[in-house]
Amino acid sequence: MIAGLQQGANVSSLPPFPEGWFFIATRAAVQKAGLIQRTWMGDEIVIWADPVGQICIARSVCPHLGSDLGPEAGAKVVGGRLVCPFHGFEFETSGQCVATPSGAPARSANLDILEVREIEGLIFGWRGLGGRPSQWQLPDVPGAGDDWTDLQIRTIRFAGHPQETSENSVDIAHLSYIHGYHNVTSDAPVLIDGPRLESRFGFSTTRRIAKLSRLTLHVSAVAHVVGLGYSFVEFQEHSIGIDAQLWVLATPVDGTLIDMSIVSRMRTLREPKRFIAGLNFLPQRMRAPIINKFIADFQIRDVQQDEVIWSRKHYVPRPRLVHTDGEIMKYRAYCAQFYADGPRCDSSRP
Template sequence: MGCVSVATATPAREPAERIEAAGERSLSPFPEGWYFVASRDSIRKAKLLQKTWMGQDIVAWCDDTDRVCVAVAICPHLGSNLGPGAGGQVRDGRIVCPFHGFEFDVSGQCVATPFAEPPRTAQLRVFPTREVLGMIFAWWGLDGRPPQWSLPEDPPTGADWSELGFRTLRFPGHPQETTENVVDLAHLRYVHGYGNVDRVEPVTVDGACLTSRFNFRRTRTIAGFVESVFDVSATAYILGLGYSLVQIREHTIGMDARLWVLATPVDGIHIDMVLVGQIREIRRPKRPIVGLGFLPVSLRGRIMNQIILSAQKQDVLQDIVIWQRKRYRSTPALCRSDGEIGMFRRYCRQFYSDQGTSALHSGRRSAGDQPRDRGA
């Protein structure tokens, strides 16, 4: 998959940083972009899903034609919360306020009330949505402005690709600092013990899309007892700070995989990091044991997907130890091995603005605030 051609976004209207007492700057907690809400399956299962997203209390539901709506969970009538905890429900594809029974369709418009004609001004604040392989993303536009770029179309898929697997962790952090890892190849060697980490070609930027290609070798233990070296080529496509897709080719097995790394601000301090994995069917593994050649073909991709997601989760847990204790340095003392970190930060400027004021977090996180595994 190539990176979609996108136009450079016009400047956002929230400040990227603020000056702190010590002379450093802290990042604005809600940069503009597309951010993960939930899988379509989880919305269907919940019927009415409620969560904190980008500092907002939101609800998400599907109507009778399976269209998804993501909206602020406050009724414009008299301010009732629309979430299931307050008694909100979905009826005939419409969300129904528990206070006076106002009904809203997936456009956010009030279309019925029990006692009178629906007021035309009764409109939920809804967020533009985009779906990728059953993953629902919503657009966070500063000052409510519309999407400035699009997410890519679904990558090629079919019966030869496994179902998506999910791992979710919540911890104090910021999506810019977590996404910076895609150009910080030195940390792959030092923190995670990767070997032979090499940049294949220079990092490229096309509007809101950054592409990073690199190779590495990694020793892993499979099934708890088989230690093996993996030879990997990776291409990472970054579209804003909430959407990262890594296309992976493992050469010693002959395996193709996809890994999405989706960092979504929760409340201005914490982020939810969702790891989503998918493996292509492994028909003739070059290494039968490591490639699970002793299993039926139908099981190999599914089991390998869980193995890889668990390994990636362990890498993230190693990073979290650092992320949740670090302070953002707006003027870092970089060395030659830091590669494209300066370029990455210039790329990030388009998701903020240098003008205006906003509520910003302090830039310091509690070392005792431990990550929470939130399951699938």
């Protein structure tokens, strides 16, 4: 073994926790569990909601004498307040201590809370360089009417870095080589506006759907990358008329692992131009959930194919590129804004 050479993501020279908004949990999961604890961006955090729906994300350390505030330590949410398991201080979702067992609130005892952003029931926390407040917001997404499915969400954990996973948005070449897409096209130059990056591309892919039929899908996609934890992709499929939305949310856990959540939903098929064997007997409203599951399945399959590479790869600051690679270095120059000193990359090279 070459001296100093270690396995993949462990030798990444990228700082592990870039600035930005990073996914934590869905509102539905928070409300179902009552209190959730996560290792998130190298910190232990807790998240809960009060009866009017206000969400609080806080570091999992009590300001009184330092108890952990997770459910395993015995913390509970009672009447919308987080109750510390050590001496019973009670905290509102503002982070303020509003009651103690002796009756007097400890006014100076505040939880260390994070800024919260919610999009379509997905809860994000802000992680600022040096603890600074949010410098930008995640944009709203086009609303979904009654003809859209509910969100499907799945999360997988592996060794990786969100800059490396988001790089796939501009790495057009890998779409055909790993994922087997054909007719892959870059449909416009990559656009960058502050923390936002937009990549437009197209591809065709042939898939077996619900073990019933083989379909060739012709897809136009617009990926909106907003920081390194958030990618929102709009798909339009032109053969049978699928409109789908996909979120790819990469959240660093502890400096080595990331949680990648794949969230999808789709609109009920527009006028199908083609017969879909096996699905034609289903009522229209049932086709969308089946195809949404199909889309989620094939996105997970894609991520699993990528994960084999991501979890073993090295960050190469000066990649030796070819002309079919897409705008990798433009993407990396964009990424530099999310680090205190910038990642070690050389955007001056072709």
